[in-house]
Amino acid sequence: xxxxxxxxLWTSILLYLLLGxxxxxxxxxxxxxxxxxxxxxxxxxxxxxxxxxxxxxMWLIIAIVILFVGFPEIYTTMSIYLHxxxxxxxxxxxxxxxxxxxxxxxxxxxxxxxxxxxxxxxASCVTPFFLGIIAGSAVAGRIxxxxxxxxDAYVFSWLHWFxxxxxxxxxxxxxxxxxxxxxxxxxxxxxxxRFIAKARTSNILAVIAxxxxxxxxxxxxxxxxxxxxxxxxxxxxxxxxxxxLLLLWYLLYHGKTKxxxxxxxxxxxxxxxxxxxxxFPNIVLLKGGAYLSLLDNAGNAKTMxxxxxxxxxxxxxxxxxxxxLIYSFQKKKSSxxx
Amino acid sequence: xxxxxxARSQMALSLGFHIVFSCIGMVMPFFMAVSHYxxxxxxxxxxxxxxxxxxxxxxxxxxxxxxxxxxxSFELGLLWPEFMEHAGPIFGMPFSLExxxxxxxAIALGFYLYGWDHFNxxxxxxxxxxxxxxxLVSGILVVAANAWMNSPAGFDYVNGQYLHIDPIKAxxxxxxxxxxxxxxxxxxxxTGFAVAGVHALMILRGSHxxxxxxxxxxxxxxxxxxxxxxxxxxxxxxxxxxxxxxxKLAAMEAHFQTERRAALIVGGIPDVPNKTVNYAIKIPGLLxxxxxxxxxxxxxxxxxxxxxxxxxxxxxxxxxxxxxGLGMLMLAIAVLYxxxxxxxxxxxxxxxxxKLFVLATPAGFLAVEAGWTVTEVGRQPWIINGIMRTADxxxxxxxIAYSFYLFTGVYVSLALIVTFMLYRQIRMVGKLxxxxxxxxxxxx
Ligand code: HDD
Ligand code: HEM
Ligand code: HEM
Numbered sequence: 001x002x003x004x005x006x007x008x009l010w011t012s013i014l015l016y017l018l019l020g021x022x023x024x025x026x027x028x029x030x031x032x033x034x035x036x037x038x039x040x041x042x043x044x045x046x047x048x049x050x051x052x053x054x055x056x057x058m059w060l061i062i063a064i065v066i067l068f069v070g071f072p073e074i075y076t077t078m079s080i081y082l083h084x085x086x087x088x089x090x091x092x093x094x095x096x097x098x099x100x101x102x103x104x105x106x107x108x109x110x111x112x113x114x115x116x117x118x119x120x121x122x123a124s125c126v127t128p129f130f131l132g133i134i135a136g137s138a139v140a141g142r143i144x145x146x147x148x149x150x151x152d153a154y155v156f157s158w159l160h161w162f163x164x165x166x167x168x169x170x171x172x173x174x175x176x177x178x179x180x181x182x183x184x185x186x187x188x189x190x191x192x193x194r195f196i197a198k199a200r201t202s203n204i205l206a207v208i209a210x211x212x213x214x215x216x217x218x219x220x221x222x223x224x225x226x227x228x229x230x231x232x233x234x235x236x237x238x239x240x241x242x243x244x245l246l247l248l249w250y251l252l253y254h255g256k257t258k259x260x261x262x263x264x265x266x267x268x269x270x271x272x273x274x275x276x277x278x279x280f281p282n283i284v285l286l287k288g289g290a291y292l293s294l295l296d297n298a299g300n301a302k303t304m305x306x307x308x309x310x311x312x313x314x315x316x317x318x319x320x321x322x323x324x325l326i327y328s329f330q331k332k333k334s335s336x337x338x
Numbered sequence: 339x340x341x342x343x344x345a346r347s348q349m350a351l352s353l354g355f356h357i358v359f360s361c362i363g364m365v366m367p368f369f370m371a372v373s374h375y376x377x378x379x380x381x382x383x384x385x386x387x388x389x390x391x392x393x394x395x396x397x398x399x400x401x402x403x404x405x406x407x408x409x410x411s412f413e414l415g416l417l418w419p420e421f422m423e424h425a426g427p428i429f430g431m432p433f434s435l436e437x438x439x440x441x442x443x444a445i446a447l448g449f450y451l452y453g454w455d456h457f458n459x460x461x462x463x464x465x466x467x468x469x470x471x472x473x474l475v476s477g478i479l480v481v482a483a484n485a486w487m488n489s490p491a492g493f494d495y496v497n498g499q500y501l502h503i504d505p506i507k508a509x510x511x512x513x514x515x516x517x518x519x520x521x522x523x524x525x526x527x528x529t530g531f532a533v534a535g536v537h538a539l540m541i542l543r544g545s546h547x548x549x550x551x552x553x554x555x556x557x558x559x560x561x562x563x564x565x566x567x568x569x570x571x572x573x574x575x576x577x578x579x580x581x582x583x584x585x586k587l588a589a590m591e592a593h594f595q596t597e598r599r600a601a602l603i604v605g606g607i608p609d610v611p612n613k614t615v616n617y618a619i620k621i622p623g624l625l626x627x628x629x630x631x632x633x634x635x636x637x638x639x640x641x642x643x644x645x646x647x648x649x650x651x652x653x654x655x656x657x658x659x660x661x662x663g664l665g666m667l668m669l670a671i672a673v674l675y676x677x678x679x680x681x682x683x684x685x686x687x688x689x690x691x692x693k694l695f696v697l698a699t700p701a702g703f704l705a706v707e708a709g710w711t712v713t714e715v716g717r718q719p720w721i722i723n724g725i726m727r728t729a730d731x732x733x734x735x736x737x738i739a740y741s742f743y744l745f746t747g748v749y750v751s752l753a754l755i756v757t758f759m760l761y762r763q764i765r766m767v768g769k770l771x772x773x774x775x776x777x778x779x780x781x782x
Contacts, residue, residue, distance in 0.1 A: 055444045057408070058437070064411050065437045068422055069430025076423045079415030083735050087744070090412055094405045094748060101401035102755065105394050108762045154735055299427035299503075306505040307434050314438030321445045329452065 001301075001308035006281075006294050008311045009066045014272055016059035018177065018265055021170075023056045025178025027096065027124020028171060029198055030117075037194060042117070044185050045178075046104060055322060057097070062311075070307050073297045074284055078134070081143045081157040085130045092127030095119050125171055132170030136163030139279060140222055144287040165209065165216035172206035173268060180264040184257030196252055199260075203248070227278040234274045241270040342729055344738040345417045348745050350714070352410055354707055355749045359403030361706065363443075364477045364522075365529035365560070366396045367450075367470030372556050374463050388553045390454075395763055397451055402756060404444070406749075417738070421721050421731035424500050428493050429486040431505035432479035439476035443469055477525065478518040485513035488713065489582045490722050516578040517713075520571045523564045524709060527668060528702030530561025535699025536764065538692040558695065561702070562672035568665055573628060579716075580629035583723060584638040585647065586716035589654035591625055592618075593639045600625040600637035605659055608652050613640075615655075649718045657711035664705040671698055 026045040033041045067075040079086065096119075103116035137143065137158040147153035179199035186192045217224035228234045248263045276283070282291040298304060339347075370392050377385035411433075415422050449457070449465035456462075486492075492508025494501045537554035541547055579587045587593070591603050594613035602625040606618025623633035630637075640648055671694050678685040685691050721728040732738075 055441065055448060057404070058441045058444055061408060061411060061440065062437050065430070065433050068411075068415060068426040069434055070427070072423045072426035075415050075426065076419035079412070079422075080419050080733055080735060083416055083733070083741075086412055086416060087741055090409050091744070091748065093408055094752070097401050097405035097408075098752060098755070101398050102759060105397045106759055106762065108766060150736060302503055303427040303430065303505050306431050310431065310434040310438070314435070314441065317438060318441045318445070321442065325445050325448050328449075328457070 001305045002295070002298055004308040005066060005070050005298075005304055005311065008308075008315075009063060009070075009294075010272075010276065012059045012063040012066065014269060016057075016063060017173075017272060018268060019056040020059060021128065021174040021268070022177040022181045024096075024124045024128045025174035025176065025202075026182065027121050028128075028175040029178050029182070029195075029202075031121035031125060032175075032198075033194075037191075038117075040191055041182075041194075044182055044191060047185065055325070057093075066307065066311070070299050070304060071292075071294060071297055072299065074292045074294075077143065077145070077284060077286075077292060078138065081145070081153065082134055082137055084154060085133045085137070085158050089127055089130040089134065092123045092130060096123035096127055099123065128170045128174045129167040132167035133158055133163040135170070136166030138284045139275075140220065141285040141289075142287055143284065145290075146288075160220055161216035162213070162220045162222055165213040169206065169209040169213050172202055172209045173271075175202035176206050177264055177268065180260050183260065199252060200249075203245075207245075228274055231278055233277045237270040237274040237277070241267045241274075244270075339739040339742070341736055341738040342732050344742040345732050346728070348738065348742040349413065349417055351742070351745060351749060352406065352413055353710065353714075355753070356403065356406040356410055357706060357710065358703055359399050359406060360473075360477060361525040361528050361703070362399045362532075363396070363403045364470070364473040364525045366392060366399070366533075367466055367473060368526075369529075369533065369556050369560065370396065371463065371466045371470060373552070374466060376552075378459055378463060384548055384552055387549060388556075391549075391763070392553070393451060395760065397447075398756065398759055400447060402752065404440075407440075416741075417733055418721065418731045419733050421726060424726070425487075425722060428490075428500065428503050428505060428508045429483045431509045432482045436476045436479040436483075439472045439479060443472040443476065446472065474522060477521060481518045481521045482509050482511070482514040484713070485517045486511045487721065488517075488586075488717055488723050489513035490725055495725055512582055513578055516571070516575045520568070520575050520709075523568045523571050524702070524706050526560050526564035527568055528706045530557050530559075530564060531668060531695070531698050531702040532700065533557035534561050535695050535697075538695040539699075540764065542689060542692050542696065554695075558675060561668075562675050565665070565668035565672040569669060572662070572665065576628050577630070580637070583717065585640070585643045585649060586654070586712075587629065588638060588640045588643065589649040589651045589716050590658040590712055592651055592655040593625065593637060594641060596636065596639040596642050598626065598634050598636045599623045600629075600635075600639075602628065603655075606655075608655050610651050647719065649716050654712055654716045657708040657715065661705045661708040661712060664701045664708070668698060668701055668705075671695065 026041075030038055030041045030045065064075070099116045099120035103113055103120060106112060106116070137160075140160060140162045142160060143157045144152055147157075176199060179195050179202050183192060183195040183199060186195060214224060228238060244263050244267055248260065248267070251260050251263070279285075281294040281296075283294055284292040286292070299307075370389050373385050373392065374389045376382065377389060446465045446468040450462065450469055453462045453465065457465075486508050489512040490508075491511035492504040492506070534554055534557040537550040537557065540550040541554060576587070579590070591600075592606065592608040592615045593600060593603065594615075599622060601620040601622045603615055604619040604621070606615040608615050626635040626637055627633045629635065640651065674685075674691065674694070678691060717723055719727050719729065721731045
């Protein structure tokens with residue numbers, strides 16, 4: 001059952017990155033869109049993600065619940081030493097979530113919209129940036145459980161080049177996912193071209209940010225190169241991701257939306273796979289070489305069994321309903337648009 | 339402000355905020371489903387308009403409830419890591435099932451809000467019902483988790499170790515049923531009175547009477563039925579508290595000396611150093627009866643509890659008085675309303691009845707907040723009753739006061755914005771929902 005739980009944890013993180021990420025990305029794209037087109041982007045986005053918006057963010061909750069029920073030491077260690085970035089991320093989640101619903105459900109449409117929009121866009125950048133910082137800090141080995149002063153314990157645990165680079169990388173990936181997703185959601189050629197251009201830019205930025213991550217790792221003496229290229233799975237996954245990048249660029253010029261989406265999702269999956277594979281089962285590295293492991297720091301067998309069954313049972317209900325939701329709105333859209 | 343007080347205040351603030359939205363999220367879908375049902379059955383457009391107006395409000399509340407709940411699931415670790423490290427695996431079962439319930443709720447809401455005119459109309463209606471049911475289920479589950487903190491079960495505590503963990507037993511602890519029942523009723527009463535009060539005010543103002551009357555009637559029925567059942571369920575709760583947390587019961591009642599034929603103390607100002615209550619009404623024997631069904635039963639007082647294990651008496655006592663007082667007020671209004679429906683239809687034409695409902699608009703939510711204060715403050719100094727002290731559970735990180743100020747600022751602004759939006763929603767009723775028969779679904 002332990003492995004079932006771990007698979008669910010990994011899958012929820014992946015799905016949060018893909019679905020929640022595209023959702024954040026839509027806000028990021030909106031921020032980097034010229035004033036003139038912002039409204040269009042916004043409408044396309046609302047049409048595209050409105051119905052599944054709530055559901056996209058449930059993956060984060062599932063991951064957190066799995067952590068605190070199944071791996072309480074991992075949850076509490078991160079909560080204590082990454083308190084500050086977690087709070088900032090939460091502020092981002094609050095601001096973004098509420099601004100999204102305010103701007104879509106406010107009964108009066110007036111200047112308030114400008115405020116909602118601005119909050120929504122900035123929070124869409126800040127939140128994934130800090131999510132990236134938190135993820136980076138987990139594996140950077142800077143969390144010092146023996147620190148004696150505030151800065152060492154609660155600030156330098158997360159504030160270093162490596163985590164900042166991962167933060168930027170996460171933002172770029174979210175933007176990229178959103179742009180690719182939105183290409184297929186527009187109803188006119190002009191917007192389509194716009195999103196294709198955005199997808200290109202954000203893809204280039206993601207590649208640059210990815211390179212930055214390697215540089216930062218080198219600066220911070222984190223053996224990232226060895227993690228990624230030191231094993232067959234890592235090399236294969238990165239190789240496949242790079243190959244698919246070529247294909248992706250080719251397709252961007254030929255506009256095959258469905259395959260594009262699959263490719264973008266595939267690349268992000270490969271990146272997550274590479275970075276987690278080498279670490280497994282140690283997902284939190286502490287200063288001085290100690291670590292917290294998904295296998296050794298898991299809860300007792302009975303709890304894991306109960307959690308595993310709860311998750312399996314849950315997916316029997318959730319997955320079909322979720323697919324049907326997405327399916328019906330896809331169908332509805334195509335019947336409206338064409 | 340020291341870190342410990344700041345952490346407790348932040349937790350209380352976040353939960354106090356979240357509970358309002360979650361109550362609405364649990365109950366409004368049922369109101370909508372009823373109104374929607376009338377629309378499908380009668381074809382009266384007004385019902386469809388009421389449903390749509392409500393569903394916009396629900397979307398706003400749902401998002402706010404969801405983000406504040408997300409914040410809570412992090413805050414448990416940010417503020418109480420020592421607690422979560424041990425409690426997580428034990429009381430986590432309801433939380434993991436709750437994840438499923440939320441998810442279903444979010445999916446069903448997607449269908450409901452965006453599905454007007456696109457699905458079979460009964461399927462569409464049904465997704466609305468699913469939103470309500472899964473909200474209710476998640477409320478019950480999360481309260482079962484809180485009940486475990488009051489009545490720990492499902493493990494053996496040996497030399498500071500938590501052994502033989504059984505998450506299922508932990509979920510079905512002694513307090514879960516009484517608390518969950520009481521909470522569900524409270525959610526219906528609180529939301530019902532709040533919604534009925536707002537619509538009553540609009541009827542009194544004479545705007546869009548037909549619309550507001552329909553809305554008022556639906557909300558009022560839920561509110562009043564819940565208000566009648568609430569004291570009964572409160573009695574079950576009190577008996578359960580007497581069994582599992584005598585110190586809490588003593589603090590609720592400011593009951594200092596252990597005695598037989600204990601008096602029920604209504605109101606009054608507890609004088610803790612002198613162990614008396616001034617200016618209170620005392621009804622002999624009634625506390626014994628309420629706690630044990632026997633006027634002569636012995637009720638443990640605070641004298642039986644070590645001073646360092648006593649909860650704050652004054653806050654718990656006042657909060658309990660507020661809750662029961664408001665409960666009685668709502669009960670009275672409910673009884674009047676039933677008389678009106680059965681015997682004195684002409685009262686419906688009078689404004690005093692509507693004015694009473696307007697007066698009671700905030701009553702349910704105030705009672706909910708007071709009730710949680712009883713439960714949480716009355717459990718102090720324990721975070722897990724009798725096992726772990728709250729002071730030992732708090733995060734080692736200094737400077738929580740700043741985080742508390744930050745959260746206070748954010749929640750106060752959110753509360754203001756939501757109120758503002760609701761006000762605009764109501765003002766727009768005339769334009770959007772009252773007369774025009776055209777479709778006013780969210781822009782699609
Ligand atoms: C509309 C709201 C409302 C109303 C009218 C009442 N309550 Fe209540 N009460 C709550 C809302 C609430 C609550 C917020 O829902 C609590 C907090 C924890 C819980 O399970 O329910 C609660 C807790 C609570 C507790 C503590 C339970 C525990 O710690 O396990 C007791 C003993 C009572 N109530 C008793 C009563 C009585 C005798 C009432 C008589 C009128 C009453 N309540 C009305
Ligand atoms: C599942 C439900 C709940 C859980 C797990 C929970 C948990 C906690 C925890 C861990 C604390 C901090 C320790 C303490 O001071 O007792 C706390 C405090 C508090 N909670 Fe709850 N709580 C729940 C429900 C609620 C709700 C819905 C409210 C609503 C208002 C509430 C009101 C409070 C208050 C007032 C305090 C502060 C107590 C004090 O300062 O003495 N709780 N709760
Ligand atoms: C420690 C205490 C609590 C935690 C950690 C918590 C967690 C959460 C989370 C994560 C969500 C968002 C789910 C979504 O996206 O739909 C949520 C929403 C919700 N919570 Fe809580 N919650 C707590 C206390 C409570 C209490 C005491 C109740 C009710 C009695 C409650 C009832 C609900 C409901 C009904 C929703 C759905 C939101 C809506 O319909 O508006 N929660 N909660």
